[in-house]
Amino acid sequence: MSVVAQSLTSWVDGEAHLDDVTLTLEPGRIHTVLGRTGAGKTSLLRVLAGLSDVDSGDVLLDGRSLREVPPWRRETAMVYQQFINYPHLTALENVMFPLRRAKVPAAEAQRRAKEALEQVGLTHLSDRRPGALSGGQQQRVAIARALARRARILLLDEPLVNLDFKLREQLREELRGLFSGVGETVVVYTTTEPAEALMLGDEVIVMHEGRVAQVGSPAVIFETPATTAVARVVNDPPMNVIPGTLQGEHVAVRGLDLLPRASHLAGFADGPYLVGIPAPSLTFGTGPGVLATITFVEISGSETFVHVDLQGTELVVRAEGIHDVSTGDRVSMTVDPSRLFLFTEDGTLAAAPPHGRS
Amino acid sequence: MATLTLENVAQTYNPGEDPDRWALKPLELTLESGRTYALVGPSGCGKTTLLNILSGLVTPSHGRVTFDGVDVTSTPTRLRNIAQVFQFPVIYRSMTVRDNLAFPLECRGWPRSRIEERVRAVAEALGLADGLDVPASRLSADEKQLISLGRGLVRDDVAAVLMDEPLTVIDPQLKLSLRRKIRQLSDEFAPTVIYVTHDQYEAMTFAQELLVMSEGRLIQRGTPEQLFESPSSTFVGWFVGSPSMNFLRGTLERGAARVGEHLIDLAWSPPVPHGSEVTVGIRPEYIRIVDGGSHPGDASETSVHGRLVAVQDHGESRVCEIQVREQQVAVKVRREVHVPKVGSFVDLGLPRSKCLPYVEGRLATCGD
Known part of the structure; x- marks a missing residue:
């Protein structure tokens, strides 16, 4: 199974948000998408999730077009920059919610939710509501909810950007461990931070002005940046x-x-x-x-x-x-x-x- | 600009509360005129309480606050002659950029020509000189916050400028340029600035001196370099630097730290009895991976044996996790340094001068 993005092109107000983006995303591998704000990272995730349409191009899952498949049937889970949780539900209920909506039996949903909360180290807080959790804990709940879905495509859009520095450092390390256990899922993770992209990615996709500027292993991207744009974005500070x-x-x-x-x-x-x-x-x-x-x-x-x-x-x-x-x-x-x-x-x-x- | 002092200032919101639980434990502090300070620490550490005591929003339950020697402990905020910048931009949306900057000066009855001159100087420093006639409502979030900063700096008669997490609402991508601008403005106008942030690196970039707080106490004050090179506690060693300082637990033996089969030489011997618990603090950048015996460790270095369990590629550097007995040590090496395979055994070189002794979480005093 793989996800293929085929010549994705999307214009908004005369500006290309995505410009002929072609990618093959393999299961069990972590693809980090590195680029500045406005490079097309979020646009790409939204198209993969079915939340945005494209002017041309297609997304294929196992060779089958997803063009006519609505977001809720795409088996896609997404984690956003902002911690999004239902305020009136506990952490456990938050993680169970999409499972129940997908008609997963209650006992099974609860088992999977508990397992996901344990993976993100929140078992002891599963009865708390989001308001009683810190920012880092709320983002862990959101990540657990995505993991519990066992979606075939897991999309994370700069999930650590709003966290404190030390927390970001810690969660970044934990994510490596979490992702290594996702098996057959395609993981796509966007970031503006080169160290994060290199450290988490099996494969790094560098985007620049709506285009794919380079795809390769962290070592290839860092040691042989294909263009000056890649060289600048993959170095901190820029080359x-x-x-x-x-x-x-x-x-x-x-x-x-x-x-x-x-x-x-x-x-x-x-x-x-x-x-x-x-x-x-x-x-x-x-x-x-x-x-x-x-x-x-x-x-x-x-x-x-x-x-x-x-x-x-x-x-x-x-x-x-x-x-x-x-x-x-x-x-x-x-x-x-x-x-x-x-x-x-x-x-x-x-x-x-x-x-x-x- | 004024010198600010706190004399034995403390804050409890519940009279009769156990002093160990006070929001701010008793504190002696002098903040010099014309310097920039950052108050940093995790949420709940007391930094906002301290800022509120300086601004007059909170009258401390104990102690005395002075501005240039004048007691202002119970002086209300509006009479303290301070400028404040908050998390969210405070501007008049119906006014132009020029009028926003001029307003605090008009309120003080400055003559028109002097206002015009000052507004222009500040607008130029902000990079907004071409947009003085733009209505503030048309500005982006970061431009609005820039105006708030400009309003803080436009008065040259303020005792101090207090900033409370001014970059929180700013897009992460714009933070760098705004951070640079704030620094340039304060270099140019040289006010006394007290800047509160939870981001230690924003603080280090901005301030000449940092005040690190935790659990209502001032843990350490110093320049960024001082906090990095000699953290006064294991907390500061963890909080400052990425990756954090390593801490290896051991016991004192002949002036060195016994960690399993290793006897690690310390920068100095802590004044505690033989056999006491001592923790070795060393930064990941100061540890060397000894390569295949080609560079035998010299006398200034302790050799420590461990197993490489993980390597993280950070681009310019790699961070190696090494298991030494039951403890983990992070070693940061430059990319061109050869790193053995994960799973292999490696020898580490720990320079004596960089192995700081911590006793009960605090940097031990020099015995001699």
Whole structure:
């Protein structure tokens, strides 16, 4: 069994929400859909669920068109960003509700609901109403309800985005375990966070402006992003992409000194390119290097993202750990030339750095 | 701008309540003029109570609040000369952007020319200088919140700007740019800011200093770097940093921590008797996976043996879960570092200087 999206195209007010999206979604695998807000992720899920129509294209389940199948007959369960639960029902009743509506006998519905609540670690709170649960617990109820359905297609639309940071971290890890037990279900999970997409996905689908930009394993997506758009969205902070030229033994990048041309960039004709400089390939310090001014400092998890202005070029540096640097500080920048990516001027990947033994 | 102090301030909503259950336990605190502070902690930790005491919404049941030395403990909010920014934008929908920004100044009787100058400066900083004549009702949610912030900053005579979760209603994708804007505004206008949030990373990006609260107590105050490098409690070590700090339970033996067959050297020896319980706190980024014996551990490192049970791909880094006896240790390595197969046994290098001793959940004092 598989779900196939065939050339899905959907226009809203003259704008393509989905533009010729073709995908094969396999059961027992977790497909994460990574993209910015507006990339078409939610539109894709809504079409798969039958909640939105398309202008052209089709969704096939086991080769059979779902075009005429209404949402409630699609065997699809969906978890939304906002925790949606019935306020007057207990957690257990919330999880049982769709089962009862699908005419599952009461005893069986209760057994499955209890099992799902146990999977999400909420057995002790199954008698509470949503109002007496925290945000994280409410989202667990919503996830349990989706799991208990044993739907053939499980769709999750940025389910962790509204949770506190530490809770998100914890639930993200739990989801890996939950998904590994879904057997023959097709799981599709959307997110804007690269680490979440890479960590949860067996396969990552990168979407950009309504199109599928790349599909592949987490390692393939991260190590060989097909376009500059993928390279930016799969890195946190986004990869720096700057016009530059290959000149004999050197790579010239605006703002930086001439860099030595590393071996993975050999064999390309001299001329103009787009150079991808991963934020962690840049380091700042007080030693020799090109002087830059810090314009903004962000802290994310255990990393410091330092935005700098390098003679008019905006770059972001990712440093491990948390560093006491401030806006306005002058720092010297160095770049590791063996970690540069090379894209043609239209943004297609030409060369990626070798990724060691991993 | 003013320096704010809390002298032995505490809050209970039920007279006669056991002091251990007070919403805010007795607190001594000085917040310096012109600095930015973030109050962080899980819900129910007391951060909102503390903010309400500063704003005057709550008169503390104990202690004294001063602004620049003047006692304001029972001064009502409107006489405290503070600006507030709330979760939801507070703007006049019927007014233009310009009138919204000018209104607090008109109320204070500023001369027209000075108002015009100040409104322009703030609007430019907000990136709204071109839309001054737009009716506020036409703005998006994040633009409305920007105006609320601008109204907080437009008066240069306020004692402090208090912000209560100002980014909660903002689309996650817009948070980054708004966070940046708030930081730039406060850098430019340098007011005293007290910013309440449950998001530790928003707090660290925004504030010069963080006040971490839990169960009505101030647990630690410090710069983001201080909280990361030397968390004063296991709670802060867990709360700050992703993944959280590792904690390995052991007992004190010859100044080191005995964990199973391992004797882990500590940054310093805690002043507790031999055999006492001691927990080793170490950040996942400071642990090394020793590769195939090619880099024998040196004297500054303790070697610990364990089994690799899981690897998470985070892109730039990988997080390895390693089982050491019955305890789990997370190790964060850069992508280019070779990671053995899941299930294999690995040796970890724990640098002595990064192994912090915790006793009963608190960072132990340096014995000497």
